[in-house]
Amino acid sequence: MKNPFPTLAAQTLVLLGGGHSHLAVLMQLAKQPVPGLDIVLVTRDVETPYSGALPAWINGDCATDDLLIDLRPLAQMAGARLIRATVEKMDLQNRTLHCAGRPAIGFDILSINIGSWPDVAAIPGAEQFAIPVKPIPEFLKHWESIQQEVDSAVSEQRPYTITIIGGGPASVELACAMQMRLYRNAGLPLPDRLGQESFIRIVLMTNGSVLLSALNPGAQARALCTLRSRGIDVRLQHSVRSVEQNAVLWETTGTSTVESLQTDRILVATGASAPDWLQHTGLTLDAGGFILVNNHLQSVSHANVFATGDIASIENCPRPRSGVYAVRQGMPLARNLRRFATGIPLQSYNPQAHVLALLNLGDGTAIAARGNWSLQGRWAGVWKKWIDQRFVEKYSRIPAPVERSFSAGSRSSSLRCAGCGAKVGSTMLHDVLAQLHPCTHPDILSAHMSTEDAAMIRIDERRTLLQTVDHFRAFINDPYLFARIATVHCLSDIHAMGATAHSALAIVSVPHAAPRIMQSMLLEIMSGCTEVLNAHNTALIGGHSSEAQELSFGLSVNGFVEPDRILTKRGMQPGDVLILCKPLGTGTLFAADMRYQAKQRWIENALTHMQHSNQMASHCFVRHGANACTDITGFGLLGHLSEMLTPDAVRVVLSLNALPILDGALECVAGGYLSSLQEDNARHAALLTNAEQFHPKQLNKQPLYHLLFDPQTAGGLLASVPARNAAACLADLHAAGYRNAASIGEVLSTGGESAAVGLRE
Ligand SMILES: Cc1cc2nc3c(=O)[nH]c(=O)nc-3n(C[C@H](O)[C@H](O)[C@H](O)COP(=O)(O)OP(=O)(O)OC[C@H]3O[C@@H](n4cnc5c(N)ncnc54)[C@H](O)[C@@H]3O)c2cc1C
Numbered sequence: 001m002k003n004p005f006p007t008l009a010a011q012t013l014v015l016l017g018g019g020h021s022h023l024a025v026l027m028q029l030a031k032q033p034v035p036g037l038d039i040v041l042v043t044r045d046v047e048t049p050y051s052g053a054l055p056a057w058i059n060g061d062c063a064t065d066d067l068l069i070d071l072r073p074l075a076q077m078a079g080a081r082l083i084r085a086t087v088e089k090m091d092l093q094n095r096t097l098h099c100a101g102r103p104a105i106g107f108d109i110l111s112i113n114i115g116s117w118p119d120v121a122a123i124p125g126a127e128q129f130a131i132p133v134k135p136i137p138e139f140l141k142h143w144e145s146i147q148q149e150v151d152s153a154v155s156e157q158r159p160y161t162i163t164i165i166g167g168g169p170a171s172v173e174l175a176c177a178m179q180m181r182l183y184r185n186a187g188l189p190l191p192d193r194l195g196q197e198s199f200i201r202i203v204l205m206t207n208g209s210v211l212l213s214a215l216n217p218g219a220q221a222r223a224l225c226t227l228r229s230r231g232i233d234v235r236l237q238h239s240v241r242s243v244e245q246n247a248v249l250w251e252t253t254g255t256s257t258v259e260s261l262q263t264d265r266i267l268v269a270t271g272a273s274a275p276d277w278l279q280h281t282g283l284t285l286d287a288g289g290f291i292l293v294n295n296h297l298q299s300v301s302h303a304n305v306f307a308t309g310d311i312a313s314i315e316n317c318p319r320p321r322s323g324v325y326a327v328r329q330g331m332p333l334a335r336n337l338r339r340f341a342t343g344i345p346l347q348s349y350n351p352q353a354h355v356l357a358l359l360n361l362g363d364g365t366a367i368a369a370r371g372n373w374s375l376q377g378r379w380a381g382v383w384k385k386w387i388d389q390r391f392v393e394k395y396s397r398i399p400a401p402v403e404r405s406f407s408a409g410s411r412s413s414s415l416r417c418a419g420c421g422a423k424v425g426s427t428m429l430h431d432v433l434a435q436l437h438p439c440t441h442p443d444i445l446s447a448h449m450s451t452e453d454a455a456m457i458r459i460d461e462r463r464t465l466l467q468t469v470d471h472f473r474a475f476i477n478d479p480y481l482f483a484r485i486a487t488v489h490c491l492s493d494i495h496a497m498g499a500t501a502h503s504a505l506a507i508v509s510v511p512h513a514a515p516r517i518m519q520s521m522l523l524e525i526m527s528g529c530t531e532v533l534n535a536h537n538t539a540l541i542g543g544h545s546s547e548a549q550e551l552s553f554g555l556s557v558n559g560f561v562e563p564d565r566i567l568t569k570r571g572m573q574p575g576d577v578l579i580l581c582k583p584l585g586t587g588t589l590f591a592a593d594m595r596y597q598a599k600q601r602w603i604e605n606a607l608t609h610m611q612h613s614n615q616m617a618s619h620c621f622v623r624h625g626a627n628a629c630t631d632i633t634g635f636g637l638l639g640h641l642s643e644m645l646t647p648d649a650v651r652v653v654l655s656l657n658a659l660p661i662l663d664g665a666l667e668c669v670a671g672g673y674l675s676s677l678q679e680d681n682a683r684h685a686a687l688l689t690n691a692e693q694f695h696p697k698q699l700n701k702q703p704l705y706h707l708l709f710d711p712q713t714a715g716g717l718l719a720s721v722p723a724r725n726a727a728a729c730l731a732d733l734h735a736a737g738y739r740n741a742a743s744i745g746e747v748l749s750t751g752g753e754s755a756a757v758g759l760r761e
Helices: 020-031 051-059 071-078 136-155 169-186 217-229 276-280 323-328 330-342 378-396 426-434 479-496 515-535 586-594 600-610 615-623 636-648 665-670 678-687 703-709 723-735
Strands: 011-016 037-043 047-049 068-070 081-084 087-091 096-099 109-112 160-165 200-205 233-235 238-244 247-252 259-262 265-268 291-293 305-307 312-314 357-360 366-370 373-377 455-458 464-473 500-511 539-548 552-561 576-580 628-631 650-655 717-722 742-749 756-760
Touching: 011 020, 011 330, 011 515, 020 037, 020 071, 020 323, 020 330, 020 378, 037 071, 047 051, 047 136, 051 136, 051 169, 051 357, 051 378, 068 071, 068 378, 071 081, 071 586, 071 600, 087 276, 109 330, 136 160, 136 169, 136 200, 160 169, 160 259, 169 200, 169 217, 169 357, 217 233, 217 357, 217 366, 217 373, 291 305, 305 330, 323 330, 357 378, 366 378, 373 378, 426 678, 464 479, 479 500, 479 515, 479 552, 479 600, 479 615, 479 628, 479 717, 500 515, 515 539, 515 552, 576 723, 586 600, 586 665, 600 665, 615 717, 615 723, 628 636, 636 650, 636 678, 636 703, 636 717, 636 756, 665 703, 678 703, 717 723, 723 742
Parallel strands: 011 037, 011 109, 037 081, 109 305, 160 200, 160 265, 200 233, 291 312, 500 539, 650 756
Antiparallel strands: 047 068, 087 096, 238 247, 247 259, 357 366, 366 373, 455 464, 464 552, 500 552, 576 717, 576 742, 628 717, 650 742
């Protein structure tokens, strides 16, 4: 990960929306960073759909990875902070964006590329009974259920009608793609004329007298002829008045007799609309509510605000809202954002009057239209597919940064991990501590070399004070989320000992930057921390803050527990079952993320697990009589298990296939992305009695084995639970939301031998 918090950041550029233009902006900022520019990408969808490929995806001709562009690697490469959130309000005076559930996001320069939506509000009933085709991620979910409904209708020999409202390119392409897919799913031949009896009926309704009014008459005629020849019921001059459950109420354009069409599903692909909240921003908008920009793509009312794509209207230069224009505006936008940030005069951009339109007809052919000409054929279909694939590939295949590799076969070292992957290795720590001779006091219950999760100080007969401290560098570039996870992590030592957290002191280092940027980062961190502490009824009672090269954060946490209820690492009993409450894999996932190779969906899932506190798991383990417990953090599963083994001299058999694993972790290990702490953690392999059976030379042969040594940030609790309670304990953990909690092994007697761990499949 590039340093996401460049020192001396002087201004913040917020890219709002992961639309087509911002792809080029991120790419350009990665290729040529602007010194002192702190970049933030705020977007509702991180896997942003490339609309040009949507018909091919519906039709089944294109994989999901060729439809969705993952913005995460791109943002990582550009050194941009990625915030997945929906902006609901904008305060241009105070230069802040507001999203539900997180602190305001400050900016100096704002670039808006949030797309548009079919104007659903213009059709009474549509918000309740119809499906808009945008936002596309929402539409994709509906498409799954539509297919299931059609499948059951066909199997019951019941007709099924889909009505698409709209007569533009999106409606035409959707009608063709859906028809092809649904007929193929059902194993039915396509109808070859309108009116032919069929179970699956597609109706396209538009108030215009032609289809594709923005294209030339040749293209319009080709589309109409193709759709009708395939039995798609195109209804021109049908003005939709309203929709109801399973009915479209329409009248012939210019008349007032309302008629009704019964239908199973209604899709809306009508003209674009902009979000209402833009009306309250003070930005100058056009009559349709879109942001009015000059030919620098700069708001006509606010010089520090830029807008492109569907959401923008260029003054005195009307153009249709299409992805082609949004794509073309990417490079001029990137240039002007750079110029604006560095005080250089902006460059003019004049959009082409005509662009090439390629309409996918779903059968491998396409209509090509530009200006006054149009053609149709298979070659146009191949051309469109090639253009679309090239576009998605350009932004999806992000090369890993060049780095030195210190160990053969892995890319584990020259980029140092953050989070708990930045812990000092256990061997080094042990060696250093062994050379120290700190004084002690009678009320200190934990020895100097204790490996317990927290230090123990006796307060009185009924109370023991637990104290712990954790502190690490940011491993993600969202300060708010980082602080939430770091807080969960810091509290975990207290939870591992079956105690209740009481209060905490914070240690925070913020990169030196312009005062407004530092203040906003500090606010985000402390808001994230306080929210989590409050949810644990734990008071923030003080701390220390400083300037530094990098963002880091930690807490010293105090907790209390009754002396006879302390859960320690000691105490595993033969016959116990080992239960791990959270999945493994954060080390490898974030090692891959640093190299721009992790998918957003993997990281997002990992971040969700990492925010899950161990508090409830702790209660659960105490309730079910756990004999020993620890939390899995920097030293990995085997490293922390070794700390439980040493005093008790028991044998453990771990079931590799039972280990709960985070999505994507196996792929990341197999790809050779290992944490920089992995090598040190792997020394614990000495404990394994049969490592040779499972330790292959190539990482991709047995990735599970390597996850034994993967350092975890905010990892789960590992507890040794009496076998008789194990099933109930697991059921309780699942009910408490630890859905991946699993029994991962058994504790056995050593029979006099030394402590050891055996592996089985
Ligand atoms: C079925 C279909 C097929 C199409 N086919 C084509 C085609 O072949 N060629 C073509 O040129 N055009 C096509 N279009 C039109 C095309 O979809 C749009 O013109 C294009 O997507 C607009 O791009 P954009 O960059 O403005 O925004 P979008 O691509 O829509 O991206 C907007 C981004 O902003 C984010 N966002 C939105 N609101 C917020 C918010 N409040 N806070 C944070 N983030 C937000 C979204 O998550 C998204 O990442 C098609 C449209 C449809 C529906």
